[in-house]
Amino acid sequence: MLTKINKIQAKSVLTKSGLPGSDYVVNPYNGCxxxxxxCYAAQIARWKHPGEEWGSFLDVKLNAPELLKAELEKLEKKFKSKxxxxxxxxxxxxxxxxxxxKYQLTRKCLEVLADFGYEGExxxxxxxxxxxKDINVFKRLKKVLVGFTVTTLDDKVSRFLEVEAPPVSVRIEAIKKLNENGISTYAFIGPVLPYFIKSKNKINKLLDELQKAGVKEVWFEHIHLNSAVKARLFNYLKSENLKILEEFERSDNAEYREDLEKVIYECLEGRKLKLGLGKILYHKDLSKKKI
Ligand code: SF4
Structure with a gap:
């Protein structure tokens, strides 16, 4: 898909976060x-681009590094802390x-944080x-954690659903490289894909590969099937494969999620893997369970 690149001067780049496990977010770009x-970000980012297909635009915040520097200095004064x-x-x-x-805006923002001497994570x-490419910048940060979204081990599945993203095999290699360089990594297994990754065997294989690559922490997340995600995803599946569509439709209820969580916890048992914090698993009894 061709992406229309919009070079813009943004008003802010560091904003308060509503996401679990984070206090602020930096978005050097808008769109993906x-x-x-x-993708559930599609509906958040797209309000500035009504009618444009997700993936077909990218706002490039050319002033992101300068803005970030100014915003960090402002917050330092407010909190009297770095x-x-x-x-x-x-x-x-x-x-x-x-x-x-091309634009290196993420890199430059990380450099701003390193130069500022940011003390949080x-x-x-x-x-x-x-x-x-940014391993050298990560090494300059005081506390850094790098997460990779890995939803399958099959490059064909990642191409099917994560249409333009690099294949999962590339991500696994990158995880290895980061760990070899002493950068802590976690794997974000989200969404846990209905149809493709529900079985114990597949989840175990995925965890085995991640651990081989050096991952010590995993996060799981159920698929978010709100109306915007459903409209886009289900239309796509309808045109591609009805069997897959049916399984995704079946996944949209508490019973499915609880069954899946039981399988996930069985797979985690006995592994030396930390389960990441967050909204990941919904079943209250299971989420209190010690692994
Ligand atoms: S990588 Fe995929 S899920 Fe993440 S923001 Fe981009 S389109 Fe959305």
């Missing part, structure tokens, strides 16, 4: 070239889409191996 079919909690990259884009190779989540 990866065009995942299950730590205002966890800063997360990003909520309405992937910080390492192809255009990052910086958390960066991506689907792109491009992130490894």
């Amino acid at each position: 070239q990866f065009a995942c079919m299950y 730590n205002f909690g966890t800063i997360f990259f990003s909520s309405v884009t992937d910080p390492y889409t192809g255009m990052e190779a 910086i958390s960066v989540q991506t689907k792109s191996g491009l992130i490894t």
Whole structure:
């Protein structure tokens, strides 16, 4: 898909976060070239682009590094500290889409945080191996955690649903490289894909590969099937494969989620894996369970 690039001067780049596990978010871009079919950011980012297809636009905030510097200085005065909690990259884009190779805005924002001497955690989540270009900047940050979204081990499945994102095999290689360089990584298994990854066998294989790549922490998240996600995703599945569509439709209830969580917890048992915090699992009894 061709992406229309809009170079803009933004009004802000660091905003309060409503996401679990983070206090602020940095979005150097708005929109995402990866065009995942299950993306819930699509509805948040698209209000500035009514009628435009998700994946077909990317706002490039050319002034993001300068803005971030000014916003950090303002917050430092307010909190009298260089730590205002966890800063997360990003909520309405992937910080390492192809255009990052050209504009380097994520890199420059990370450099601003390093120069500022930010003392809180910086958390960066991506689907792109491009992130490894910034290992030298990560090494300059005081606390950094890098997350990779990995929803399957099958490149064909990632191409089918994460249409323009780098294949999962590339992501696994990038996880290895980051761990070899001493950067802590986690895997975000979200959404746990109905039809493709529900079985114990598949979840176990996925966890095995992630652990081999050096991952010590995993996050799980159910698929968010709100009306906007459903409209886009179900239309796509309807045109591609009705069997898959039916399984996705079946996944939209508490019983399905509870069954899936039981399978996930069985797979986690005995592994030396930390289960990440957040909204990940909904079943109250299971989410209190110790692994
Ligand atoms: S990479 Fe993330 S932000 Fe980009 S389309 Fe996929 S889910 Fe959405």
